[in-house]
Amino acid sequence: MTDTNEEVRYGLAGVLADDTAVSKVVPETNSLTYRGYAVQDLATQGRFEETAYLIWNGELPTKTQLEAFEAEERAARGLSPALRGVIERYSAHAHPMDTLRTSVSFAGQEDAEANLGSGMSEAGFDAEALQRLSLRLFANIPEMIAADYRHREGKPAIAPDASLPWSENFFHMCFGEVPAPQVVEAFDVSMTLYAEHSFNASTFTARVIASTTSDLYSAVTGAIGALKGPLHGGANEAVMDMLKEVGSPDRARDWMLTALREKRKIMGFGHRVYRSGDSRVPTMTDAFKRMVDVTDTEEARTYWEMSRILDDTMVSEKGIYPNLDFPAGPAYYLMGFPIPMFTPLFVMARITGWTAHIVEQLGHNKLIRPLSHYTGSAQRAYVPMGDRG
Ligand SMILES: CC(=O)SCCNC(=O)CCNC(=O)[C@H](O)C(C)(C)COP(=O)(O)OP(=O)(O)OC[C@H]1O[C@@H](n2cnc3c(N)ncnc32)[C@H](O)[C@@H]1OP(=O)(O)O
Numbered sequence: 001m002t003d004t005n006e007e008v009r010y011g012l013a014g015v016l017a018d019d020t021a022v023s024k025v026v027p028e029t030n031s032l033t034y035r036g037y038a039v040q041d042l043a044t045q046g047r048f049e050e051t052a053y054l055i056w057n058g059e060l061p062t063k064t065q066l067e068a069f070e071a072e073e074r075a076a077r078g079l080s081p082a083l084r085g086v087i088e089r090y091s092a093h094a095h096p097m098d099t100l101r102t103s104v105s106f107a108g109q110e111d112a113e114a115n116l117g118s119g120m121s122e123a124g125f126d127a128e129a130l131q132r133l134s135l136r137l138f139a140n141i142p143e144m145i146a147a148d149y150r151h152r153e154g155k156p157a158i159a160p161d162a163s164l165p166w167s168e169n170f171f172h173m174c175f176g177e178v179p180a181p182q183v184v185e186a187f188d189v190s191m192t193l194y195a196e197h198s199f200n201a202s203t204f205t206a207r208v209i210a211s212t213t214s215d216l217y218s219a220v221t222g223a224i225g226a227l228k229g230p231l232h233g234g235a236n237e238a239v240m241d242m243l244k245e246v247g248s249p250d251r252a253r254d255w256m257l258t259a260l261r262e263k264r265k266i267m268g269f270g271h272r273v274y275r276s277g278d279s280r281v282p283t284m285t286d287a288f289k290r291m292v293d294v295t296d297t298e299e300a301r302t303y304w305e306m307s308r309i310l311d312d313t314m315v316s317e318k319g320i321y322p323n324l325d326f327p328a329g330p331a332y333y334l335m336g337f338p339i340p341m342f343t344p345l346f347v348m349a350r351i352t353g354w355t356a357h358i359v360e361q362l363g364h365n366k367l368i369r370p371l372s373h374y375t376g377s378a379q380r381a382y383v384p385m386g387d388r389g
């Protein structure tokens with residue numbers, strides 16, 4: 001049967017598509033765990049590198065394991081001269097998610113091991129090879145984003161610094177300096193919170209591509225395309241655009257009431273799985289508040305106050321709660337990143353979750369191919385060209 005008359009679950013809402021041991025979202029208790037650990041504990045008590053190790057290996061690293069992992073990540077940094085040249089030729093009007101998608105795809109065709117671990121290689125599934133590819137992307141996506149940012153700014157790229165940890169190195173490659181520890185810490189918190197979220201649209205995209213036993217770079221390139229949309233990762237940019245449109249705290253409540261009356265989608269609110277609040281929001285809101293305090297400007301306080309009023313109004317009027325993108329957008333703005341760069345920052349973190357899911361998918365693969373409910377014309381006779389009116 002290619003088509004079915006069974007009930008269609010639009011958007012696959014509520015459909016259980018596969019098993020996973022990577023993370024667990026429990027909407028009833030607003031909880032999220034990575035490999036069994038509460039995301040709030042990981043975000044506030046450890047560095048993002050520990051979370052990356054955990055997501056990929058299933059266990060928290062010992063001190064020695066973490067040191068070895070960090071050394072491997074630092075050794076894997078550095079784009080090829082060819083890719084650096086490609087980034088310098090990107091068009092100035094391209095969205096940074098489009099250029100990042102291209103950079104990842106370009107890196108894939110350069111990587112001699114790109115097809116290892118997939119159905120394209122004779123050896124077939126190879127978790128270790130997939131892990132090497134994942135680490136390469138984790139180590140190099142930050143430079144792809146930073147070099148593209150500097151190119152847009154008309155500034156020369158800054159090479160990675162192997163003496164710096166992952167987040168610090170990213171700031172260094174973007175701005176030529178490492179900001180105050182509180183800023184790096186808030187960024188690191190956002191990375192852990194963004195790292196993984198079960199079968200969200202971009203992860204599911206990666207799994208669909210992997211399920212054909214295609215290669216890891218193809219799956220990640222597709223996932224970047226899925227994350228870009230404002231209903232998913234692109235919402236963190238849209239939230240900041242919204243705050244700018246609102247303009248001031250005294251306009252915030254009326255702005256929201258008008259937008260709701262006009263049936264506008266309010267960016268940074270709502271979630272397919274969480275119905276009474278996103279588990280990650282309180283931790284990210286604290287990080288946003290710390291950014292407001294560190295920045296200590298009138299503008300920063302304005303964004304904070306507006307966000308409080310928009311949140312209260314949306315919850316009281318519609319009972320719809322903010323999602324992670326709501327506090328993350330303005331926090332990134334206060335860190336000095338331009339708005340179109342926010343979703344690429346999400347990619348920097350989510351590369352860990354995506355690749356863990358690709359390995360999991362390929363490890364017990366079943367081609368993902370659902371059915372559809374056909375609503376087109378009934379079968380009819382072919383009409384030769386000369387007989388068509
Ligand atoms: C990291 C992430 O990817 S988190 C998600 C980021 N995306 C956003 O912030 C974009 C804004 N939010 C949305 O568009 C949605 O809430 C989604 C796409 C996230 C979830 O969508 P769904 O699960 O399909 O919920 P759906 O769109 O059916 O919403 C149910 C009801 O709530 C309303 N609703 C949900 N979210 C919003 C919103 N942000 N603004 C206004 N109304 C909303 C819908 O209009 C709908 O109302 P109706 O029943 O009267 O038609």
Ligand SMILES: O=C([O-])CC(=O)C(=O)O
Nearest residue numbers: 196197199200201272273
């Ligand atoms: O789970 C989802 O649908 C979206 C989300 O919050 C994420 O990917 O972090």
